[in-house]
Amino acid sequence: MDRIILGRRGVRVGLVLLAVPQLLIGVWATLSPSGWFDTFPGGGRNWLPLYGSYDQHLVADVGSTFLALGVLLVLAAVWMERRVVIAASVAYLIYQIPHTIFHLGHDDALSSGDQIANGIALILSIILAVGILVASLRTGSDPITTGVGGDANAPRGADPAPQGGHR
DSSP states (O other): OGGGSOOHHHHHHHHHHHHHHHHHHHHHHHHOHHHHHHHTEETTEEOGGGGSOOOHHHHHHHHHHHHHHHHHHHHHHHHOBHHHHHHHHHHHHHHHHHHHHHHHHHGGGSOHHHHHHHHHHHHHHHHHHHHHHHHHHOOSSOOSBOSTTOOTTSOTTOOOOOSTTOO
């Protein structure tokens, strides 16, 4: 089982892999709301008009939300602090699980190939986020620092330094 649990490098790479699409979509939707709506996901495809009419306010809100989630995932990858990694993973899953359920049940407007590709990508991202969460929750072989007083270079399973200056 330990071989399939992500280590420190795997957690960091996984967080970045989850962050990049959020950041790209967020920047695109924020800078060009109608362009994003009309041409997402790109490559000659235009999925969003198939789900309903354009709403600039909704697109602006969605774009900034994608940016916020992407930034949180990047900060978790940079800081590698257990609580931040857990918070970022949980926040991502709170977004991604209902998003995936929606798409698995409502993608009839898309071509079969687009439905399959989208479904696979969404499910794989959930699996990755769960793997990151499981790795960050494990004790005894912690690949992530424990926070204030935690030492990323301490032996695995070592307690963080005592707080408040008392040693």
